[in-house]
Amino acid sequence: MLDLSYVREHQDEIRQMLKTRAPELNFDDFLRIDTDRRTYLKDLDSLRAEKNKANDQITQLLKEKKDPKPTIASMKSIAQKIDVLESKVGEINEKLNQILLIVPNKPHKSVKSGEDSSKNIQIRQSETPKKPDFELKNHIELGQNLGIFDLVRGSKIAGSAFVVYSGHGARLQRALVNFMLDTHTKDHGYQEFWPPALVNRASMTGTGQLPKFEEDMYRLRDDDLFLIPTAEVPLTNLHRDEVLKEEELPLKYTAYTPCFRREAGSYGKDTKGLVRVHQFDKVELVKFCKPEDSYEEHEKMLKDAEKVLELLKIPYRVMQLCSGDMGFAAAKCYDIEAWAPALGRWLEVSSVSNFEDFQARRANIRFKRKATGKSELVHTLNGSALALPRVVIAILENFQNADGSLLIPEVLRPYMGGLTILRKV
RNA sequence: GGAGAGAUGGCUGAGUGGCCGAAAGCGUCCGCCUCGAAAGCGGAUAACCCGCAAGGGUUCGGAGGUUCGAAUCCUCCUCUCUCCGCCA
Numbered sequence: 001m002l003d004l005s006y007v008r009e010h011q012d013e014i015r016q017m018l019k020t021r022a023p024e025l026n027f028d029d030f031l032r033i034d035t036d037r038r039t040y041l042k043d044l045d046s047l048r049a050e051k052n053k054a055n056d057q058i059t060q061l062l063k064e065k066k067d068p069k070p071t072i073a074s075m076k077s078i079a080q081k082i083d084v085l086e087s088k089v090g091e092i093n094e095k096l097n098q099i100l101l102i103v104p105n106k107p108h109k110s111v112k113s114g115e116d117s118s119k120n121i122q123i124r125q126s127e128t129p130k131k132p133d134f135e136l137k138n139h140i141e142l143g144q145n146l147g148i149f150d151l152v153r154g155s156k157i158a159g160s161a162f163v164v165y166s167g168h169g170a171r172l173q174r175a176l177v178n179f180m181l182d183t184h185t186k187d188h189g190y191q192e193f194w195p196p197a198l199v200n201r202a203s204m205t206g207t208g209q210l211p212k213f214e215e216d217m218y219r220l221r222d223d224d225l226f227l228i229p230t231a232e233v234p235l236t237n238l239h240r241d242e243v244l245k246e247e248e249l250p251l252k253y254t255a256y257t258p259c260f261r262r263e264a265g266s267y268g269k270d271t272k273g274l275v276r277v278h279q280f281d282k283v284e285l286v287k288f289c290k291p292e293d294s295y296e297e298h299e300k301m302l303k304d305a306e307k308v309l310e311l312l313k314i315p316y317r318v319m320q321l322c323s324g325d326m327g328f329a330a331a332k333c334y335d336i337e338a339w340a341p342a343l344g345r346w347l348e349v350s351s352v353s354n355f356e357d358f359q360a361r362r363a364n365i366r367f368k369r370k371a372t373g374k375s376e377l378v379h380t381l382n383g384s385a386l387a388l389p390r391v392v393i394a395i396l397e398n399f400q401n402a403d404g405s406l407l408i409p410e411v412l413r414p415y416m417g418g419l420t421i422l423r424k425v
Numbered sequence: 426g427g428a429g430a431g432a433u434g435g436c437u438g439a440g441u442g443g444c445c446g447a448a449a450g451c452g453u454c455c456g457c458c459u460c461g462a463a464a465g466c467g468g469a470u471a472a473c474c475c476g477c478a479a480g481g482g483u484u485c486g487g488a489g490g491u492u493c494g495a496a497u498c499c500u501c502c503u504c505u506c507u508c509c510g511c512c513a
Contacts, residue, residue: 038475045475045482052482055494059443072493079493200503243435243472245453366472368435373454373470375435 001100001361008034014106020113020324021104030099037092044085051078101205102212105358107323108295108332114322120335125317126310129339134402138342139393140273145404145424148172149392151273161263161277163389168422172395173281175415176388177256180283180308184385188304190254190285195234197257198225203237206363208329208355218260227260231284232382236359239288243375244367250289250297254385257282274389275347281388287381288365291357294379295332298354302334305350305385311411314394315339317346331356336386338394347390352383 007014011031018025054075061068112119143149148169154162165173184190204210204226209217218227228234235253244251259282270276285304289297302318309316321333330353337346357377360366366375399407406422413420 041482042475048483049481051494055443058493062443068493075493245435368453370454375472 001358002103002106003357003361004034004096004100007103017106017323018103020115021107022102025099025103030096033092033096033099037089037096040085040089040092044082044089047078047082047085051075051082054078098211101362104328105331105355107326107330108354108356111320111326111332112322113324115324117321117325119322120319120325121322123318123320123334126306126315129315129341129398132341132402136342136397137400137404138273139340139396142396142400142404142406143169143273143392146406146422148422149274159278161271162279163274163277168416168419169392171416172392172412173388175412176391177281177283178415179311179412180385181254181256183308183311184254184283184285184304187307188252190252190304193231193235193238193253193255195231195238195255195257197228197234197260199228199233199237200225203233203240206240207233207236207359208362209233212328215264216262218262228257229261230259230282230382230384231255231257232286235284235286236365236380236382237363239365240363242365244288244365244378246290246367246370249367249378250287250293253286255284255286257284259387272343274393275343277389283385285352285381285383285385288367288378289381290367290369291376291379294354294356294381297379298332298352298381301381301383302336302352305336305352305383308386309336309338309349309391312391312395312409314391314398314409316349327351327353329353329355329358331358338390340390340393340397342397343393347393349386349390349394350384353381355380355382 002014008031011027015027018027054071057071058068058075061071107113112121114120137145140151146169147167149163149165151163154164157164181192185192198220201210201224204217209226209229217229220226234257235255238253239251258279260279263276263278285301287297287301306316306318316336316338319335319337321330321335326333333351333353335348336350336352338349340347356379359380360377365378365380367378368375395409396406399409401407401421404424408416408419408422
């Protein structure tokens with residue numbers, strides 16, 4: 001959510017931003033509603049001041065044992081006027097808030113403007129992926145041959161785009177989760193959490209999934225709960241409606257959770273194998289920090305996420321997203337993409353975003369600044385580190401041998417009971 | 426699922442119709458003291474909205490209602506705690 005007075009004072013900038021990021025929004029309507037609201041609010045304030053004065057008079061009269069009847073009568077008529085105006089203001093507030101909640105964040109000045117991913121900028125690349133001297137099998141064939149996951153049965157027990165891992169594949173999930181969590185807690189100083197996978201409407205609104213993207217979420221209608229699409233939601237909402245202490249910032253949190261995405265409207269895209277599934281596992285990083293630190297913390301978080309791929313020795317590149325390719329709530333975003341040689345594609349395995357105060361304003365997350373004694377909104381950041389299925393794809397396709405066996409990345413071996421190579425069953 | 430109790434500032438907690446934006450304590454900040462600190466003493470300290478300011482307004486879990494007037498009374502909702510039931 002943007003700051004209303006900022007919007008008011010930077011109309012041209014916001015109008016320009018909405019053109020690319022939310023063309024369906026009628027900005028003039030919005031401004032008109034805002035003006036109306038301010039007019040009514042002023043009237044309401046002065047009426048209330050009158051009422052309060054009358055109220056004091058009544059108190060005084062009662063104390064002096066004089067007759068308060070005439071003052072009570074005039075106060076009654078003021079109260080009626082207030083009632084009318086209050087309901088009007090209530091309606092307007094509702095309208096304004098509804099709009100404000102679907103206005104996307106404005107990109108940071110370092111973000112290039114552009115329509116889609118073609119305008120993204122490559123920041124760096126770990127190494128040039130090397131071409132093997134044998135014919136590569138894709139991850140689906142490898143996975144099936146090695147017996148580590150089963151899409152047909154996933155589809156039988158849940159539906160299409162659900163997967164069941166088995167045997168060494170199941171253990172690989174566990175290994176990846178533990179490896180990633182250990183890396184972030186021991187080497188990068190994040191505090192570990194194990195949050196609920198179901199959250200309420202307020203939480204989903206706080207991080208920006210609602211109200212705009214309700215269609216993309218799995219929802220439990222009877223209880224009005226939502227399956228989390230990412231651990232960002234519960235982790236960020238840990239501090240919803242809280243005032244943090246300046247000296248405890250930045251807070252660095254990490255969690256493994258399953259993630260659930262309906263992927264409504266994306267049928268036909270990436271339908272192959274593990275690239276896009278409805279339920280997947282992910283280790284997430286979340287930070288709360290002071291506004292002046294957020295861009296530095298953003299770069300650090302990116303490095304923390306990259307480190308996982310470095311350790312796994314998976315080729316990757318870092319892209320900076322252009323304005324049109326960024327998510328709704330982000331002010332700046334990097335994607336990390338892992339190389340999948342058999343698919344011949346870079347696969348997004350992480351998205352590292354700085355939301356500035358966009359989520360903090362929605363979720364009311366503040367900190368008390370010592371120098372001023374005032375509370376301010378924090379900046380929130382998050383990044384995947386990493387999403388598992390595409391990492392599995394990258395491992396399978398990069399570490400396969402000519403005979404169809406799979407080399408286990410060195411850092412994972414301790415988590416796989418010392419297993420170094422996975423052979424056909 | 427049933428019965429009862431509760432929700433007040435950064436935190437704990439008093440307040441049962443007007444003198445309450447709210448006692449007290451903790452915490453925090455400033456000053457005194459000290460070589461410095463601790464302790465002690467004195468003072469300040471909720472958030473938000475409108476306004477250049479003076480000032481005005483809103484907010485006691487949320488939404489309605491009663492009343493001239495609600496933290497306080499009534500209704501509904503949410504959450505927390507205790508007991509019972511069920512259960513991994």
